[in-house]
Amino acid sequence: MKTVLTLIMACILSVSSIAQDKYLTKTGQITFEASVPSFEEVKAKNEATTVILNTENGEFAALVFVKAFRFKNALMEEHFNENYAESDTYPKANFKGKISDFDFDSLNTTNKKMLYSGTLEFHGKTNTLTDLPMTISKNEAGQIVLSGTFSVNVDDFDIEIPKVVSNKLSKTVDVAFSFTLKKK
């Protein structure tokens, strides 16, 4: 009887210790901008990104719902979904990667720069991103805050920009993210 109890306790403990290694958010923010100066702003914001960080090894995954990108201009949003991102066919984008030399115990309220690498899948195409900087801190509530910016080329993701609008749309897209991760 005792052994059974110990076994059960061990199981519960091991399960909870696995769960403790994960930090996550379901409302991660991502904005992208492909504006060209003096033309209408091409910018969208997504506040529905799921991000999970494994604090044991610094591995993280981000799942982006493409339909959740909101533009100021409704027509631009429609064109983005129908012609560029083709979000009916590719409703999700994701990033799977790892923060190099991640050390959970070193995190505190001051911002630290760390590098991360991984693969970004969008519009059915996957590209590798290597050694990009991000800022990491731990806020007073014990949440981990990740933020950073990077640029991608639309060509790398097989997105064609029609000639008519090519001067109003930048071929490099600036992406900014900010995730506040809570302990699971």
Add this chain to the structure above:
Amino acid sequence: MKKKLLLLLGILAIGSVLAYNYIYQDHRNISEETAEYKVTSTNLVEDFIKDVSTTQDKYLNKTIEVTGIVTAKDANSVTLDNVIFCTLSNSSTVALHSNTTIKGRCIGFDDLLEEVKLDQCTIIK
């Protein structure tokens, strides 16, 4: 001559108003749309787990009403039965553990957490 000019001006004015309205059209107002589907939270998530692509084609970007028990909430989100995550367009008060119906736009299935995500949600009851 004057008549023709006036007519031309009139057409131009109407044309530019139409063009303006097309370019600066309003966003969808999910809270005023009628739901295309009415489902329970558990049925919806089971459909997604069984067959993601078919279920996704059916619900993606559609306005739906989902009924379930509130298992978590914060200022601008509500979770139904641990499987439907709803982002609210306006913060509203809803009691934990209450049976609630939420209307929103389905933006997809989160396969990391096995949850369905809805945005621009409003609480029906």
